[in-house]
Amino acid sequence: xxxxxxxxxxxxxxxxxxxxxxxxxxxxxxxxxxxxxxxxxxxxxxxxxxxxxxxxxxxxxxxxxxxxxxxxxxxxxxxxxxxxxxxxxxxxxxxxxxxxxxxxxxxxxxxxxxxxxxxxxxxxxxxxxxxxxxxxxxxxxxxxxxxxxxxxxxxxxxxxxxxxxxxxxxxxxxxxxxxxxxxxxxxxxxxxxxxxxxxxxxxxxx
Ligand code: URA
Numbered sequence: 292x293x294x295x296x297x298x299x300x301x302x303x304x305x306x307x308x309x310x311x312x313x314x315x316x317x318x319x320x321x322x323x324x325x326x327x328x329x330x331x332x333x334x335x336x337x338x339x340x341x342x343x344x345x346x347x348x349x350x351x352x353x354x355x356x357x358x359x360x361x362x363x364x365x366x367x368x369x370x371x372x373x374x375x376x377x378x379x380x381x382x383x384x385x386x387x388x389x390x391x392x393x394x395x396x397x398x399x400x401x402x403x404x405x406x407x408x409x410x411x412x413x414x415x416x417x418x419x420x421x422x423x424x425x426x427x428x429x430x431x432x433x434x435x436x437x438x439x440x441x442x443x444x445x446x447x448x449x450x451x452x453x454x455x456x457x458x459x460x461x462x463x464x465x466x467x468x469x470x471x472x473x474x475x476x477x478x479x480x481x482x483x484x485x486x487x488x489x490x491x492x493x494x495x496x497x
Contacts, residue, residue: 315383
């Protein structure tokens, strides 16, 4: 593990208190930590909590979350078996994108989470998390499914670029590439539900 220094406002994977971003402290109802097993093979990374996530205290529980959950199921993965988190843990006002300094303020928490979970693959959902991890501009629609090795907190990590699930709500034709990317991520991580190593069965679908 690269970064085992204690972070005083983290308890394990959870940020328990933080006042680093004055505007986000105003706009949030709560800190939205990641969910899912602390040893998940696949870690999904979104941008920041939206209204519903802020209300419920869980990432991807709104309409985008419904798409993610459904498409995970379609590729044989149960949402409960993957880790889902965001670059920024507090809801930005009016759902604006997180600012550079907010991403930087939250980076340490994300790095700690990645370090502890130690996933086989990190799947970035949309442009903001892709650019945050890759530190370059990303054309997500073109690059979805691409895998790059990136050093995060000193460790080499496999990052797979993926569309944001909301993109599939605006443009239904994006559903197929979105689902294909999830299937590739599952198989890269060795957890493909339908015939892979996880032992998850789809028989219940029939
Ligand atoms: N979009 C995100 O990027 N993150 C969430 O948690 C929900 C929607």
